[in-house]
Amino acid sequence: MSKTPLLSFLLVTSLALIAPATGQAQAAAKAIRCGKIYLGNGQVMTNVYLVIKDGKVNRLARTQPRGMELLDASDKVVIPGIVAADTDMSGHADGKYNVTPDFVALEGFDYLKSYQRALSGGVTTIYLSPGRRRFVSGQGSVVKLHGKDIVARTLKESACLRITLGAEANAGPLLFEPTPHPTSDDPLLPARKQFPSARISQLNELRRVFRQAQAKDAVVKGSGAAEDRYSVVALKSVLKGKLRLRIAAKEAPDIRNAVRFARELGVGLVLESPYEVEKALAIHKGAPLNAVFRLAVRPGAKNAGGENRRATGPQNRPENAILAARAGTRIAIAPGSDADMSDYLLVASVAIRMGLTPVQALSAITLDAARILGVDNRVGSLEPGKDADFLLLSGEPFAVGTMVEDTYVSGERAYHRENTSDMLVVKAGRIITLEGRTIENGAIVAAGGKIRGISNDPTIPYGARVISLGKGSVIVPGFVDAYCHAGLSGDGTTIPTGKASHRLTEVIRHDDPVLKHLAEAGLTSVFVSGRDSGLVSGRVAAIKTGAADHQSMVLKDIAGIRFVHDSLTPNAIKGLEAQIDKAKKYIEKWQKYEKDLADWKAGKKKTKVEKKAPTAAPKPISETDYISGSWKFEVEGMRFPIGFIATLKLTADNKIGGTVQMVFGGNPMGTALEITSGQYNKDQTFEFKFSGGVGRGGGGSETSFTGRVEGDSLVGKVSLGGRREMTGDFTATRTSGAAGTRTVDSGSSVRRSKKPTDGSPQKPDIDDNLEPMRALLQKQIPAIITTSKAPAITEIVKSFESRKLPYILQGANDAIDTPEILGGNKPGFLFPPDILYRKGKKITNKAAKISERGHPVGLVSGDTEGARYLPLHAALAVRYGMEPTEALRAISLYPARLFKLDHRIGSLKRGKDADFVVFSGNPLEMTSQVQLVVVNGKVVVDNRKNGGPK
């Protein structure tokens, strides 16, 4: 400090000469491509390259500089590192003496501590306070929060001399300093009070302190009593104008005193937290002032402003800073608590709400703060030659959703934020919610796989991915195909027949390419089932198309149960009803279990742990399975040319299951019926039976088979039930498959549940055959009945309406022209693509017609890969007269509603699954293209970059 200018000049030049030689390794220049940069000095630039070298800003370039590392921040906003003009990060401060000008804040600073929290808020430079409660507290220091050692980090060891005026300065402790060996020369003295203890003596005392330091005979280290033996070097520096004064004064008289004292000495002054600065300014008009404010704003805290109703003195209100700035004071602002450094920009934005301009606010945390601390030659703005301390922001500095993503100090990255948000914001020209409103220029906010909100101009939280699509773009709910086989024909060759016991979701893969193709067409959910084949045509699984994994693919494991009923015989519906009623006992078991479980959970009832011998695990009798396969039964000794075709299945516990269908005169009759019970025995004999209208006397009769395995065929007796029993001998030959090795889980429809060990009631065994029936009877899923003839339709409607079970009609052609057969009921309809039929020149649109009558209509594809043309089917329906919104609902909301899944899918509403499609125009126009498909809140198809779909 005392060196001559020449000497310091030499020092600087010699350093400059040495620097490139020593620091070449880390001195590689780097360019940051900035989308937008606030230089801090008021200048704003877009699309520039910030070149840094040796930890300094080298230059700003319009074109990409060559031969250096490039950091792409073209989607970011760059601002200078924040300069925190006031902190308590110097550790414990305040000694016991009231005058300690030789205290240096830096000495208490722990530079090896982690300062990631402050760095995460963008703070790169901080002021360290030497103390808060002593009259002359000491010298404040300015350091950086990152750097290799304390020398590299120190910007200014001695940045100011801090003085406190007002009540805080009056609270000096009593001094008791006993001498170890008291003598008359060095007596034991009582505790002394320290000056000052009232405002009246503060200025006077301050003058005395400086006068003493100024005296020619002043000893550098001070003299006299212990409290006066401080070094006066700092005081002298102030007097020489080398060190500025920083005076903490809250109340107006103290502020006036501070200003007056600084003028007396003729030195620079920074006011610290001058709450009543406005009052003081009224008197000291035109006085050029610097002031540091700690904004009493605590985000995330109760009583965020720290209001104290009982306090009579001046309050620390954010408005103080704004009033000071308006009066022409240069201000720096810092959060009221060091803990809020992580939200520095948010705190500063509060000052903007209170009246500061954004330019002032930015300056108050960067360049003006640096000026006030006297370090503006190094930091505060990004002008060439200054330190490369800068922040990469996710957006405009004072936006709520803007966060500091990277903090650079002297060109080195000191902090990096990991974005863990899964929030997605899609903006489009129009949003068709299908919930009764259409939003122009709206945005959908999705997170956690759900729609969080739909609005016109949402505040975008940090980390959200924002996708803005053109004005003409339209968002619609993801399409739903209520009947298709996608995902079931893995190799694309065959579609399996539907079975009630088929656990479809276990075989469908989330990464099936067919599902992906459907997603690309805008289908986000499909209801998958096997081919219709007989009375019970199997269960339906609800599947998401673009799911990331199996779990998120399954929308509903059992979403429906399909039946085919078109029999014209009287009471033919009984067979269907019998199938459904089979589940009644099964349900009772489950209901009892659920009740027991609830009781057990509530602690009401202790279930007796039954001491039954553990049931032995089912053991196959032989390793070879002679039974499973498809068989053709030829029967002799009967009056009629009867035969059977059967698909038999041998399970692990030696039960025989499967279906049997009667053949009469070589033609299969009716539908295949489930085997109700069957047993395979050790001596290779077997028996099985099924019930249904085969024997004389109609329903309720039983047909039973008993026989034995003979090589590759089965021989035995068959008995037709009914009033007049008929028996015959049969020989069965295989039509498919061969005797195979048994596997333990050979497709038993019953899955045994484990015995609980915690005393809770045992779960009933799960019968996969009856599971869909159970769901139906409990009204969780609908029955979908494929039918066409009027009597059958009438029967179905009557049966289901009387049982109050949910049902959907598929096809149901006769209901189109003769709606009376529905008896005034309004069931839902599913229509495969052939919605048109012609009579002469008249073309009837079945879907439109039914829809007009007020039925919910779903348009279905009944296809696998071809399901992707579902929008075409809807377009055709519109082309031939269907109301467009109803057509859209027919491939989204109505299927969802009919399958009781409208709480998840089908329309756009807060809380529903974030499944939606963005079209470049009207979604029902085939000329519109799919731009974006979102499933479970994740973008699964994005055609924007390719300029259109593949």
Added chain:
Amino acid sequence: MKSKILFACAVLSGLVSAQDVVAVKAGRLITVSGKELQNAVLLIENGKIQSFGTDVKVPWEAKVIDASKSVVMPTYVVAHTSSGMSSGNENMANVPYLTVQDAVDPSSGFFEEALRNGIGTLHVIPGNRTLLGGTGMVVKPYGKTVEEMAVRAHTGLKMSLLATGSRMAQIQKMRRALKDVQEYVEDYERRKSEFAADKTAGATKEKAFKDKVDDKKKPVVDLLQGKATAWFYVPSTAELHEAVRLVKKYKMKVVLVLGPRCHKSAADLAAAKIPVVLDSVMEYEETDPDTDETKKYCPAALLTKAKVAYAISIDGGSSEMTRYPWWQMATAMRHGVDRQTALEALTIVPAKALGLEKEVGSIEVGKTANLQILTGDPLKATSWVETVLLDGQVVYERGKDQRLQHLFGKTKTKPAAKKSTNR
């Protein structure tokens, strides 16, 4: 109890007298400074190591200590302890004129325990809760009076930055205290040179400059004039930088005594090139304020990595395992310190820090015969110190350790394997 121990010690000391030639047959001889030897013989004459090696012959007049099934190594050197006194510190902080000579208690259980654990040299110095706390002394844990125990007095001044209130204030206090004395020295020197000028001018009749250096300041004066060493306690990384600055400013000879929270300063310590003694905390846990993760640090391991030589201390006042030298070394090794470094940290390194590297800390010809005989490897928890020799005299035998006998009963102690016999 105390008198019993003293009595026992007195009896033990009579077994071998100093002027005798003593031969120690070592099954395994850990010299620390050189190679480890198997089946070696070590000759002691007048309390010093006269020779040792595998080919050394046992003279006919020598008294033989047969440790041919045991391990022989130098006794440990503890570079910094405040145990063995009634309390570590005076209430007042600036008391450089105090000395532990007035406080060391030869009958303290600490010294007995030290001997039992194979410690032969201890530097007793005022505690850390001070500013300028007084001077220390080096003792052996054997003797009835402080004088008997003394190895070297006035080994240096205790300085400490352990803040009772504000860290910044403590640093400032230290700065002011040193500056005070410096100005006193300058003033003294000025008066002295004025006297010399007067003398040559014939202005005074006094023969010599009679002003005495103030006793209360003497240790600090010695320190500032480079005549004495300071043992400078630095509690954490935050103070280290300032401590080094002070050392450099006043050009003081210093041994840094580091608190456990100095673990982050390894690189700074390597650069500072100041001898280092670690306090007794070998493992230190710290919670990261950002992640709330708690990590365990071993300052010794970090210093080894940074290639800083350091001495390990033991915690004499504790009932924890940290009072055992083997535990301290083993903890360092568990954190990755190699065996030799760990052994040296309790032998030759502290000896160097004390300026006693020519006397103790390793087995070398000419050094004081401070030996311990162990039943097994010194780093094994199951090894016992069987015999300790200080200045060539047997001062401890486990078989005659009254306290151990009281604790474990006579039956459990082995018959003295190291019986000394004339051949």
